[in-house]
Amino acid sequence: MTDISGISGNQLRLFIEKVECLEEEKNDLMENLRDVFAEAKSVGFDVKIMKQIIKLRKMKKEDVVEQEELLDIYKAALGMLPSFESLDEQAA
Amino acid sequence: MTDISGISGNQLRLFIEKVECLEEEKNDLMENLRDVFAEAKSVGFDVKIMKQIIKLRKMKKEDVVEQEELLDIYKAALGMLPSFESLDEQAA
Amino acid sequence: MTDISGISGNQLRLFIEKVECLEEEKNDLMENLRDVFAEAKSVGFDVKIMKQIIKLRKMKKEDVVEQEELLDIYKAALGMLPSFESLDEQAA
């Protein structure tokens, strides 16, 4: 039954069962997440806004900052920095 | 302390921290998942096929059959199924 | 005019405007695509199946066959193919 066509059925089965196990854990977690949001909502919070806040907090943690220098060079070249006339004005 | 606009900051804070905690756990799990696939790949398995297998195992068997049937109906309607011609050829 | 840091703002501006123009055209096309699917759905077609069909038509036929074969090999290795038992049953 196993080791057909040169692949190890047992090895494959182990990988797949491992994946399925991890996915089950993940589903549990996501259910917990939904529960938290549901409870928050039930006491009057706006879930959509909560998600925005969480996203903001996540973004802040990211580097982002690194390439901003280079970005500023290009912005300056484009006149997108405050001190220059901006591309946006032309677009408007 | 910060109950502004009728919202309890502390309560909201707790919800958000709970969410962020759960999301972190989820990220860990997903990293584990990636690792499993990476290892499977490194020993020669085809990750894409593995995912198809896992998806099939997740679906209810009746749904699998139903979808395959529908696909065949559409194929037939478009003449993509060789069945008819080949039947003719066999009959000839 | 704004050649700061050795970068030509005008040249960059032209590139970016060209990109934005092309992306706008692309957005129009994608909206058209959505409309087509929506209309197909409104007259009773299953959009998901339609997309499967389109993907199949895009693939080279040999690749389709190859992938199906590989899938069957994996299924066999996992005992997901009824073929063998049913053959035995038929022999019995």
Place this chain on the structure above:
Amino acid sequence: MTDISGISGNQLRLFIEKVECLEEEKNDLMENLRDVFAEAKSVGFDVKIMKQIIKLRKMKKEDVVEQEELLDIYKAALGMLPSFESLDEQAA
């Protein structure tokens, strides 16, 4: 050949051909886009940064602003506004 199992093969074919036609146009556009980026790169621009700029310009055009009031209420409740002690400090 058509109208098997109660679906109209011709109708389906028309939908699908329309989709494939639109997708071809889209592929052409995307190739043009790649060409623009390639040329920009060839004269020394950083494609990644260009894409960031384009993304920024896109975001500015979006509303975004609407729900920011409500968002601020929550931020205030969380102490995320300048005048209050922030969640971030606690996280740090």
Place this chain on the structure above:
DNA sequence: CTGCCATTTTACCGGC
């Protein structure tokens, strides 16, 4: 030519 990353597409979930 292989692995990585970004983009795109698909599937899911909650809301109306």
Place this chain on the structure above:
DNA sequence: GCCGGTAAAATGGCAG
């Protein structure tokens, strides 16, 4: 029950 938005999967381009 459909639609919208959001998260996951897959595809494709790019660099090394």
